[in-house]
Amino acid sequence: MITAENTENHGVSAQLEKKTQHYLISNKMKTYLLPSLKLTGVLIIVCSVLYPLLIAGIAKTAPGGGKGVTLSVNGKVVGYENIGQKFTKDEYFWSRPSAVDYNANGSGASNKGPSAPDLLAAVQARVDTFMKHNPGIKKADIPTDLVTASGSGLDPDISPQGAYVQVTRVAKARNLSEDQIRKLVDAQVEKPLLGMFGPKKVNVLKLNIALQEQKKN
């Protein structure tokens, strides 16, 4: 009898416990899970729909209309101002080496450690190529930006020294005077921000476009 009663009692209390637990869970759902779910939905609309649409709308008034700024020669688009491109011919100023070969459908660096033998071999090969195409240039005059790969693989710029060291070759290949080319580079050297902050640089594509237009005159 006693045992039976006990079991019965136990059964009732377990059932009750189960019910409370069920109630607690549904209560938790109501206080945490459902609001979280709804809040997530609202925030996706605010942060991922309204916010980017607003920026895209305002961007229409920005240079390039928010699609990236392009540069043209004779009305034909030849590239993006900020995306470097490959120049290997002697009559153009060369860009920096690129780990992704200037394929702007991707981007990236060599990710080689500073003492990696294959990095050092690659740099040596670039120096040799440069010296072959630029006879008379001393090794110590080649700035390292011309023989190292950039962080993005799409670096549009070189250092001013990197441009000046190529002047003789470009002048010879184009049958123009070195003086003329040097002045062209002078005009393309971009000063630090407000003249105070950051390094000087030369945008290779802009320089080569200026060079192209020089020839016409």
Place this chain on the structure above:
Amino acid sequence: MKTELLGVVASFLLTLLLAFPLGKYISKVFRKEKNWFDFMAPFERFIFRICGIDVTREMNWKQHVAALLSLNMLWLVYAFVMFLFQGSLFGNPDSNPSMSAHLSFNTAISFLTNCNLQDYAPETGATYLIQLAVLMFLHFVSAATGIAALVVVFKAMQDKVVDKMGNFFELFLKSITRILLPISLVIALLLVFHGTPASFDGKDTLITMQGDTSVVSRGPAAGMIAIKHLGTNGGGWFGANSAHPLENPDYFTNIVEIVAQCLIPFALVFSLGFFLNRKKMAWSIFGVMTVGMLCFLLPAMHAEMKGNPAFDHMGLSQTTGNMEGKEQRFGPAASSYWSILTTVISTGSINAAHDSFMPVGGAMQMLGMMTNCFYGGNGVGILNYYIFIIIAVFISGLMVGRTPEFLGRKIEAKEMKIATIIALLHPLLILTFTAISSFAITKNPELSWLNNKGYHGFSEMLYQYTSSSANNGSGYEGLGDNTPFWNITTGFVMLLGRFLPIIGPMAIAGVLARKKFIPESAGTLRTDTATFGVMTYAVIMILAALAFFPALTLGPLAEYFSFR
């Protein structure tokens, strides 16, 4: 050279100048004092109404944790499913494929935890829909989660017995509507007007001057780049992150982005001062953090600007410093500054390839993530620092023979246990998994993970787990990390490295808040003095940095000494 250094100094000062008033503003927002974004209130009320949230219902620390976890759990499921099926959804002008299951697992955790380790190439591995509706969404909400958790701890530290610390949903939503969204909008527009794309057009194909065909990736990137920095997330629109000339077109945008990522971590330290009316303590914490940061920055910057000795041996002139992996428009000084700030703060965006930094720079970046509390990520930085304060209070108390007290509460066994577990979790995760991966690669040399051999290869693995556990997200990108092994192990490390160090401090603060408040007296150990600052710094360096010394010896230090 001079202009490069000036640029770095200007970036730091500008951040400080903006962060101070922002800190005051943030404190006003969460103390519900009048502020000039109160016009958002009807919009917030509207959101609470349709979500069925009663903001008058305040929560204790356990309820805060429950709310935090239910939000995060939902986002994890949402992100995972979206990645798995992105290839067949709309908003995919470049026809990118879906992600594999292990990559989806990793990426979902990575963005949920504010880490943003990216084992995929965004240009070909993520659709526009995914970048906006999942990745950018997680940028916002993970940052807001950190801020809200910190505010809970702020509220618990007030000078009275506290049981309820506001409503988590309210703190969370206000972090977005009053802080993250408005500032992101300003940053995004600054970027857009300097050449970052924002339109929904897909890839462009053109013929270059030399006659090659070139395909250029674009997309609505500006908004994501703004919040990825402001939210200390770091996951970029393009693979090369902020080294990419469309993400970071010039020196001006570089300053904007580096200021943006330091802004909230700096400001929150000042917020603490305003919120608790303990400005001296805020400055003392800020001082320790700045000294800690400078100890990493100066050696790194010196090494990068001096250049690579191996190039000197080849007879090249290095007037511009170590340029491998760096962009001409930033140069080594701004790149080193960025690399250190992005690692001490848990952003993990990069403007130069960390893999190609000199060993000293690499070691400093890793130490930045190993300490993980000098400024630190949005909210979580101070939570990590809070753990070290508790330990420092305890040790100082033992040294001078007083009961350890912090802000009028006794620190006892329970709080110390939690603090110790959290402080040791970070080295435990990093060192264990680095050991496992090193073992795996030495036993199976055919695994082609490493892009570099020897010491630097070890550094690649050590860096990856450090970055995961610190929720940083930068990487030595030479590591071939899109494999089941890396995706799954770093996934678990990120998850543990995120939520335990958030819940731990919330628990400690919640337990302390209910204890009897003891007003300060002559016998109180003061925690806003320079002496206590030095003590905290010592605790951080001994606990966090020294634990990693043997590992650093095998990686960057050995590499440093291998240069002749």
